[in-house]
Amino acid sequence: MSQEVFSALGNQTRREILSHLLTGPLSVSALVEEFPLSRSALSEHLAVLRNADLVRDVPHGQQRLYHLVPDRLREIDEWLSPFESYWRDRLSGLRDMRETEEQ
Amino acid sequence: MSQEVFSALGNQTRREILSHLLTGPLSVSALVEEFPLSRSALSEHLAVLRNADLVRDVPHGQQRLYHLVPDRLREIDEWLSPFESYWRDRLSGLRDMRETEEQ
DNA sequence: ATCATATGACGGATTTTTCCGACATGTCAA
């Protein structure tokens, strides 16, 4: 399900691509200048992100502008939420558990 | 920095391990029954999670109980936060942008 | 039509991940 989203985010370069897109849509050639990578390598990273629907591209003249699809990252947030409850419960009640757990 | 956390979460089996640990600490032998994997494969997944400090293990008799280190997942949350702002801004103001972006 | 530019996709090499069986260590019980 969200397997693709998580594994896409498992790569440093792809996370940086997403961060760059925070400032607005960017073309492939604009992005490639930010990385010590060939254009084809970057193009494949974009394909992974596209496949996970984390980005989409819009034709713009003879280039393609990539932009974020922010909703996808909500999946991460949703997966995270049971853990957030976990650590909230942890901090509120059971401080004495800690001393025994940390050696 | 949090590279290890993200790439640890890039694997389905490791995410499931974390989910199982939500119910409480578990031994390796208890965990291995939940997966179609050899014990050594699972042990290596646990090593990756341990290395990312997403879990810790406590000796308990002749077994080791693995438990979550919830704080680590906050790093994901923090990385996500600029994107949350992004999509919040998106939804609030610029609905007319949408029509041009989605083809 | 022709040429330059921007990009995606392919083929193949290298590296990394994932997995397993086997071995080593450490704990508990008899």
Next chain:
DNA sequence: TTGACATGTCGGAAAAATCCGTCATATGAT
């Protein structure tokens, strides 16, 4: 001590990811 059990680690095989150069396609300019 000896034996059973739980676990970590190692060596190596198989699979997947990453990267590059090259080719194919599409758009825009001349």
